[in-house]
Structure formats: structure tokens, C-alpha cells
Amino acid sequence: MEEKIIDENKQGTAITLEAKPKNTRKLYIESYGCQMNFSDSEIVASILADQGYNTTQNLEDADLVLVNTCSIRDKAEQTVRKRLEKYNAVKRINPGMKVGVLGCMAERLKEKFLDEEKIVDMVVGPDAYKDLPNLLKEVEDGRDAVNVVLSKDETYGDVSPVRLGSNGINALVSITRGCDNMCTFCVVPFTRGRERSRDPQSILKEVNDLVEKGYKEITLLGQNVDSYVWYGGGLKKDFKNASEMQKATATSFSNLLAMVAEAHPKLRVRFSTSNPQDMTEDVLHTVAKYDNICNYIHLPVQSGSTRILKEMNRQHTREEYLALVDKIHEIIPNCGISQDMIVGFPTETEEDHQDTLSLMEQVQYYFGYMYKYSERPGTMAARKFKDDVPEETKKRRLTEIVAAQRRHGAYRTNQFIGQTCEVLIERASKKNENEWSGRNPQGLVVVFPKENYNPGDFVNVKIASCTSATLIGEAIGLSENNEL
Ligand code: SAH
Numbered sequence: 001m002e003e004k005i006i007d008e009n010k011q012g013t014a015i016t017l018e019a020k021p022k023n024t025r026k027l028y029i030e031s032y033g034c035q036m037n038f039s040d041s042e043i044v045a046s047i048l049a050d051q052g053y054n055t056t057q058n059l060e061d062a063d064l065v066l067v068n069t070c071s072i073r074d075k076a077e078q079t080v081r082k083r084l085e086k087y088n089a090v091k092r093i094n095p096g097m098k099v100g101v102l103g104c105m106a107e108r109l110k111e112k113f114l115d116e117e118k119i120v121d122m123v124v125g126p127d128a129y130k131d132l133p134n135l136l137k138e139v140e141d142g143r144d145a146v147n148v149v150l151s152k153d154e155t156y157g158d159v160s161p162v163r164l165g166s167n168g169i170n171a172l173v174s175i176t177r178g179c180d181n182m183c184t185f186c187v188v189p190f191t192r193g194r195e196r197s198r199d200p201q202s203i204l205k206e207v208n209d210l211v212e213k214g215y216k217e218i219t220l221l222g223q224n225v226d227s228y229v230w231y232g233g234g235l236k237k238d239f240k241n242a243s244e245m246q247k248a249t250a251t252s253f254s255n256l257l258a259m260v261a262e263a264h265p266k267l268r269v270r271f272s273t274s275n276p277q278d279m280t281e282d283v284l285h286t287v288a289k290y291d292n293i294c295n296y297i298h299l300p301v302q303s304g305s306t307r308i309l310k311e312m313n314r315q316h317t318r319e320e321y322l323a324l325v326d327k328i329h330e331i332i333p334n335c336g337i338s339q340d341m342i343v344g345f346p347t348e349t350e351e352d353h354q355d356t357l358s359l360m361e362q363v364q365y366y367f368g369y370m371y372k373y374s375e376r377p378g379t380m381a382a383r384k385f386k387d388d389v390p391e392e393t394k395k396r397r398l399t400e401i402v403a404a405q406r407r408h409g410a411y412r413t414n415q416f417i418g419q420t421c422e423v424l425i426e427r428a429s430k431k432n433e434n435e436w437s438g439r440n441p442q443g444l445v446v447v448f449p450k451e452n453y454n455p456g457d458f459v460n461v462k463i464a465s466c467t468s469a470t471l472i473g474e475a476i477g478l479s480e481n482n483e484l
């Protein structure tokens, strides 16, 4: 399952957008970390396109270098620090080049960045991107610029993102920002602030634009999509008190999902991430009801031990999680389920670890993202506990859950042999350029010979063989979803 473990040493992706002929300055922008960061970089590039910047893929050419950073684990931060060294080398050749740090590390380290990393000219937190034009003026005048103010209501609903380095097929649409859950290991509530939902009309407008441009699949994005809620015409803060707010008609996540699916029956709709504690049955019924909402749920669990879940401040037990998994299978037949898992949370015993393995055995996840616990400064877990599981133990436990996941992945992929799946072609396969690669509704990667098909086609593929993470087959024709 290595392919599903996020490679935090991988270089961030530099992104390109259509050049505006009037623009003369060059922006190099790269992103690390979660999908939300990639989505945010699109917003940043849109704001800067109005400030005279076109994107470049060539670091050496850039007038402005922006790096959108991740703080989720220490390793993610170290990767960014290494990148900054690289920028520094380029800056020696091109002293006019300015460097800005965006995203979660900017928010976590604030002004400290300017002291620690001398090459950084600008530090901008995730809620301050609309201030970029002012911050850039400061920088141009030779001053360092910092804005790390978090907001209660910024959703960038009014910025229409330009799609960067995108294949024109899949797009990310953010629906909430921030997170209020305060899982004790997690830095996100500190770096991305309070949770807020975006106006459904602005979401729908963005989706309409994407469909018009020919996009075939969207992923509705939030740290915790199930807590999406929009109260009539306003935000929580616009109401005098709770009873006034309750009187307004609320749009829930399941309402939003239905609205998007209904507006575009040929568009594939996905969403991420579902938090088990907030997932409601009506979301499951909505997924079951609409053919174009993929039968796939990313349902992080983090641990199979109720004791550890409690210390993590996850609001459910092992049993409640397993009951939810049963409910999903009951309401949505053939639903793919994937996980996030952390090994070596403080105080995790061998017995807790065995609970994680046995939970995995019960669920048989399609795939998953697995991590060693990394202590993050300022979080509840860091304050309450010593990081007391030895590195060697963490490593061994990680190897064990990765091996279990590989077996479960293989079990799931084997079930597809002989079946036909609808696949949306995304790109040429990395391993064989004569093959296309795409995903089936359950989120599994499918590869098959190219023949006359094209990226963006929905194709029915008959599955002949598989690995633990990939289905291999042959196209038998376009699916009915393709009609013009
Ligand atoms: N709700 C979010 C979670 C973001 S973090 C979402 O949209 O997915 C993604 C995953 O990183 C978490 O589910 C968790 O498994 C892992 N993670 C978060 N903090 C971590 C830490 N301190 N150490 C190791 N892994 C961590």
C-alpha cells in the first residue's frame, strides 16, 4: 500500500495557469500537504493574476515564489525547510526574487519565520490571502510583511479560483474552512481557525462554471464536511441568538450534496472528509439516492482502541464506529471505505495496537493513509502527554498496519475481478504510457489499454486482474454517462 502513504518528502507541485497577456511578472507557486492547500493555492493564484502575475514552472525565472505549507506532522515542516534552502540558493543568483510562505506553517510560526528563515519576505496565514495585494506592496517597498489573522467568516466564496495545473477533469471545491473538533493530536484547529461554511449559492455557482468548462468530477472539500451548515441568508454570527438562528431554514451537508447532484446529473460528485462522529444517516441516504454521487466514503478512524479514541478526543467509541460502518453497508451497497490511522499515540499499548488491527480486520478497508504519531507543539496531546512510544515501536506498528491494509486492499480489489466498473479516465498510467488510468466510483485506481478513448471519457471497464491497490482490465465501451 506504499502508493497510498503520503510521501512527505516529495517536492510540492508547481502549478501553471493560462497566462494573461497584460501580466508581466512571474509567480512560482507550489503546494504541500492536503487537498485544501491545493485548493487554496488556486485562490491565491486568482488573486495574484489581478495583480500582474502569470505563473511559471521555472523557479529561476520567478519574481515571486510562494510556498503553501503543511504543519500536520514534523516531517512535512522539515520538507518545506529544505525547499526554502533551495530558494535561498536561487535568490543568490536572482536577488530581486521575493519569497512568501503561505498556509499552516505560516500560521503556526508567524513572525518567527522572518527571524528563523532570513530569506522569507512575507508570511501569510490561510485566512489572509485577500490581503496579498497590500502585503506585496509592503514587500516591494523593502519591508517584510506578515498577516496571520484568522477569521470567523472568510470563505473566499467570492473569489472564483482559476484551476491550476489541473487536467480539466477533476476539481476540488471547498465548502467549509477550519475545524472545531480539537482532536488532541491535531494542529489544524490552530492553523486554520474556527470552522465556517460557505454560502451554498456560491458553491453551486462554482460547480456550474466547472461543468460549463467541461469538468467531469468534483470533490466537495472540508476538514469535516458533515458539519457543513448554512443558516438561511447568513452565518452563525449574523443571528442575535440561538432561537433566531433555529428559525432560519438551514442547509445541511446532505441538502447541499443533493442540490449539487441534482443540478448536474452527469457530474461525478465526491466529498472529503467525513468525521464519524458527525456523519448522519440522511447523508448516507443521499449518497444512495443519486447515481452520480460516488459510493465511497473516506472515514478516518485513527485508532481501534476506545481508550485511545477518548484520549484523542474523537467523539465515538470503537463500537459506534463499527456500527456506522454496518449502517453504510446497509444503506449504500458496494460502498468503498478508506481510513486514516495513527500508530504510537502517547500511552498506546500493545493491546491498543491489537485493537486497531482487529478493527481493520473487521472493516477490510479499500485503502488507507497511515502515519506514525508526530507531536505537534501547542496541541492538547503535547501538553498532556510525553511522546512515550519509542520510535522503533512506532515503526513496527506502522509496518504491521500497512501489511494488514495491503491484505485488505487485495481482498477488496479481488472482488472486482470479472465485474464491470465505470471509470472516469484521468491520465495516462504512470507505469505504462499505452494505458489509461482513472478511478471507479469506490475510489480504486483502474488501468486499461488506451484504444480510442480519451481523458474525460466515462468508460465501462471489465476487470481481469488486480494488485492490492489497482484494478487492471479492458474497456468494453463508453458508459451511458457520456452522451453529449
Ligand atoms: N479532518 C481532516 C484531517 C486532516 S489531517 C481531513 O480532512 O482529513 C489528515 C490526517 O493526518 C488525520 O486524519 C490523521 O490521521 C493524520 N494526523 C493529524 N495529525 C497528526 C499527527 N500529529 N501525527 C500523525 N498523524 C496526524
Ligand code: F3S
Pocket: 179, 180, 181, 182, 183, 186, 187, 188, 189, 223, 224, 275
Ligand atoms: Fe484535525 Fe480532527 Fe479537525 S484530525 S482537522 S481536529 S477533525
